[in-house]
Amino acid sequence: MTLRILHTADWQIGKGFGQIPGDDGAALRNQRLETVSALAELARGEAVDAVLVAGDVFDAQSVGDRTIRQVFERLRAFPGPWVLLPGNHDAAVAESVWDRAERLGAVPEHVHLATTPEPVLLEDAGLAVLPAPLQRRHEPADVTAWFDEAAIPAGYTLVGLAHGSVTGFLPAEADAANPIALDRAATADLAYLALGDWHGTLQVNERTWYAGTPETDRFTSKDPGHTLLVTLPYEGGAPGVAARPTTRYHWHRLSQSLHEADDVAALADRLAALGEPATDQVVNLTLHGALTLADKAALDETLEDWGGRLRHLRVADTELTTRATEADLAALDGAGFVATAAERLRQGAEAGEPADATALEMLLAAYRRYGEG
Structure with missing residues (x-):
């Protein structure tokens, strides 16, 4: 016998994409809602026992009421339990987005808002979720510490749910706020610890994972665009974790040196090789070198062509000269x-x-x- 959960995080619904203007930014923003629908369908198709969302469901407390309603409406497609955790973008502060959702009557009965640090008992699944909600944007102390002393009825499988930075594990560029102990899964005797905040899929240890954002949202994330299907044996043992690709848009950071006509042709080949459809590719392109007038004209034609075919093409060419x-x-x-x-x-x-x-x-x-x- 096994218990199956879907672990996801960092939806950041309402994200603005301010550096990508117009229709392109709107398409990226709207896709985040469509990805929620895709997650519900994935949960249904995999017949999971629960979906755990490890923080940052919303990008900001100020998202509109319609956006709130849209999110929860899409959760109805999977009728099993959802457990949603406040993260640093949507912390459970006074008059939070979670309070508004409840006042709007938008939250279905099968959706659990884990806004307080107390167990969420899913009796049908025999699953006890220990949430560590952020109740302000930055917490100096480890809010998962209470897991170690949590009183849980016998017969439940324990899973932790948290949003923050694993101490001493993440790269230096990670936010040091909201620390989480590296050995929390062991000290709290958890079958699994589901984490959010790091936007790429990342294994911390045998029982601790970051799911990453299910819809890629930046050029710098490492291995984004997945959701984790986690299988927990009832008799104990290591969890089975399988990454399921969920992103629609793929973000690419490219650099190309240009000195002759063949280099321009090679750039066109690189853009063509990014994947199909081209309308699902987001590209940040840096150009450097020196081109003749004729080759620069060919480059401009290439960029105009691909700028119209890709979802978005951002070009930085300050290091490219014309001779x-x-x-x-x-x-x-x-x-x-x-x-x-x-x-x-x-x-x-x-x-x-x-x-x-x-x-x-x-x-x-x-x-x-x-x-x-």
Whole structure:
């Protein structure tokens, strides 16, 4: 006999994506709600005994009432028990988002809001969830300490639920607030400790895991976009943990050195290899090097093409320069301001003067029009 739970965390519903404007940001924001629906369907399909959400269900206390209703409405698709834990983004403060949810009458009967540090007993499953809700954004003490002394009726399998940073385990860039003891699963005799706050799937020890966010939300997360299916033997023993991919959008951080036409073609190949559909790829692209006017024109066409196909393409090109070759300048012989600009660049080059970047960009625009006409 086994007990099966779905462990997820860090939904951050209502996340703004301020650096991704317009329709792209709206699509990413809306997908987080769609992912909640996908989690409910996953829980139903896997016939789990409970779903545990380890904090940061909401991105902020200020999310709108409609957003609150939308979240809880989607939980109805899986009728088994859900246990939702307040994290640092949605801490159980006075007049919290959780209070509003209850006042709105939005919380279904099978959804448990673990806003106080006391056991949640799921009798049908024989599961006792020990929650460590954050009751303010930053707690200096380990709020899981009470697990060690928790009084639980006989016959229940103990699982901890917490949101914070495992002391001495996470990388240096992790938030040091809300500490959690590295050995908490052992000292509290837990079958499993379900954690949130770290946005990538990460095993701490045999009985302690971070689920990570189920929908990728940044370029820097390591192994995001999963939910954990956890199998707990009733007779004890190590839990079985399987990561299930749940993300729709995939975020990529790329860097490309550009010096010739083949490099531009290679960049197009890299973008094409990110995965299908292209509309589910979010890309942060850094460019450096130096291109001729003709190759820069080809690059601009490539970026315009892929910018329209990808969900979002952010380009940083401050380290990419443009140079005019003799062939570039010769191609602009003729009359009018294009020829005048070309002649000035020739004279400057003959005098040993460095090319002016702004003038080169203006010439590039003219070059493209000349080539097209």
